[in-house]
Amino acid sequence: MxxxxxxxxxxxxxxxxxxxxxxxxxxxxxxxxxxxxxxxxxxxxxxxxxxxxxxxxxTALVPQDHGLVGSLSVFHNIWMGVLDDHGTAQNLRCLLWPRRAERARVEDTLDIVGLSGMGRRRVAQLSGGQRQRVALGRALLRGxxxxxxxxxxxxxxxxxxxxxxxxxxxxxxxxxxxxxxxxxxxxxxxxxxxxxxxxxxxxxxxxxxxxxxxxxxxx
CATH class of the missing domain: 3.40.50.300 (P-loop containing nucleotide triphosphate hydrolases)
Structure with missing residues (x-):
């Protein structure tokens, strides 16, 4: 069994x-x-x-409080879903200078959750529904x-x-x-x-x- x-x-x-x-x-x-x-x-x-x-x-988690960092961008909040897949140096580099492939990967997820083109916007500027979409996008990216x-x-x-x-x-x-x-x-x-x-x-x-x-x- x-x-x-x-x-x-x-x-x-x-x-x-x-x-x-x-x-x-x-x-x-x-x-x-x-x-x-x-x-x-x-x-x-x-x-x-x-x-x-x-x-x-x-596992991927979508908590009730969303678990987002308001001062960071939508991109970085979604990328948090895969932080533990990379080392500290790569994560720091991505915080400052995300590569085109990394941005494209997140953009694909933003398309799914209905936030296309919003990767650079700060989460603090989003509505409650948009924040929930970011939390869902983070889970989808993590897999x-x-x-x-x-x-x-x-x-x-x-x-x-x-x-x-x-x-x-x-x-x-x-x-x-x-x-x-x-x-x-x-x-x-x-x-x-x-x-x-x-x-x-x-x-x-x-x-x-x-x-x-x-x-x-x-x-």
Whole structure:
């Protein structure tokens, strides 16, 4: 049997010494497209952070706060996704004098996320939706076996969000995304994990669940 990417058994998860989720048992297999659902504050971010920390494979992360540096350009924020692929000297050189091939690589990603030609603009000058696109672009440039996203398309309209979720699905074999939109969840997920009352209330194939089943998580 192929070992799972991550396996949690009866775990208590939290931060700052405070338990947020209890009795968490979860096994993540390669190739799954998992969506986490539940009210704000129920523990989706805590679960995502735990899964990210325990992944042994290369992962890309789209955090809820975007994790961008406002004083740097869009180019440099997206390039951060591959900083650990290069040595210190190359990264310093790229900070000052990016090569044409490096700019072209980032520009290809900007085309995907709808920010063509904006590589030189400072992130501090961008709208919330544009910043979210930069964070998604950084994850797409990084690539890897797994992408984890904490509300990765909330600042985008439904059509834009759906298109970018499709790009993540095409780029990464495995995805674990915290979403709020039930319709999006049913469209992109192979499996849905619903959190409620400090634990996992739903863990089932997406095809076995209805919109009503998932809306019950928010009551």
């Amino acid at each position: 192929t070992p799972p990417l991550v396996a949690l058994t009866d775990q208590t998860l939290g931060w700052g010494g405070q338990a947020v989720l209890r009795g968490v048992t979860l096994r993540i297999e390669a190739g799954e497209r998992i969506v986490l659902l539940g009210r704000s504050g129920v523990g989706k971010s805590t679960l995502l952070a735990t899964l990210h920390d325990r992944m042994a494979l290369r 890897g076996a797994v992408v984890l996203g904490d509300e990765p398309v909330t600042a985008l309209d439904p059509a834009q969000g759906a298109a970018l979720l499709d790009h993540l699905g095409a780029r990464f074999k495995t995805s674990i995304l915290a979403l709020h939109d039930v319709d999006q969840a049913l469209r992109v997920a192979t499996r849905i994990v619903g959190l409620r009352a400090g634990g996992i209330a739903v863990d089932a194939p997406a095809g076995d669940l209805t919109e009503a089943d998932l809306l019950a998580l928010y009551r």
